[in-house]
């Protein structure tokens with residue numbers, strides 16, 4: 001029995017179109033994996049897979065996304081659309097997740113390019129976008145993992161750079177923490193708003209950015225790194241970097257370090 005999350009709890013709390021139909025799993029390998037499979041079975045736009053626990057949660061760059069049963073909010077939304085600029089979609093999803101967290105916690109959430117949502121300077125949520133095009137037409141899976149409540153058992157390998165909703169609230173105010181259902185419904189609603197009506201979403205992504213104006217080192221898919229000042233975020237989600245050898249647009253990568261200066 002999972003107190004704060006389940007098929008019925010979610011269905012009765014939903015505020016928008018996203019989340020119907022819904023599949024809830026107590027345990028599954030990966031909600032993204034299941035959503036991709038569901039697309040092949042005809043899942044419509046807005047279909048949602050939620051799990052209490054993942055046995056093979058996927059992170060970006062082939063990493064794992066680990067979370068103990070009951071400690072995270074783990075879900076994937078099916079988006080039946082062709083995505084022209086994946087970087088823009090990732091930014092839009094980041095804005096939706098940040099807004100959704102703020103709505104139920106009152107805390108200010110920022111975005112660390114390209115897909116980390118932060119409270120303070122610590123990562124609280126990550127987003128994994130996976131696209132596919134099959135006989136069913138184009139589709140994208142938006143997978144979101146939010147650290148909800150570690151109950152004092154902070155995962156050692158990320159203790160210095162990550163936080164959970166409970167930890168962040170305890171530090172600031174000690175207020176009651178939202179349930180995972182409340183958090184899910186809020187984040188889903190905001191993602192839907194941003195994707196359907198978010199004309200100014202990139203402006204919001206810029207104003208929430210914890211990277212713009214900073215000197216950063218970015219690891220690229222090739223394994224090499226570039227460093228320079230992050231001066232702009234394009235409408236396609238690319239980060240403009242002024243380096244010693246010129247200005248470049250970085251479409252995909254990972255901020256390894258924020259450098260002093």
Ligand code: BTN
Nearest residue numbers: 030032058059060126127143145
């Ligand atoms: C990142 O590396 O920051 C992205 C992590 C995304 C994790 C979520 S948890 C729900 C969904 N299912 C997965 O297997 N991964 C995403």
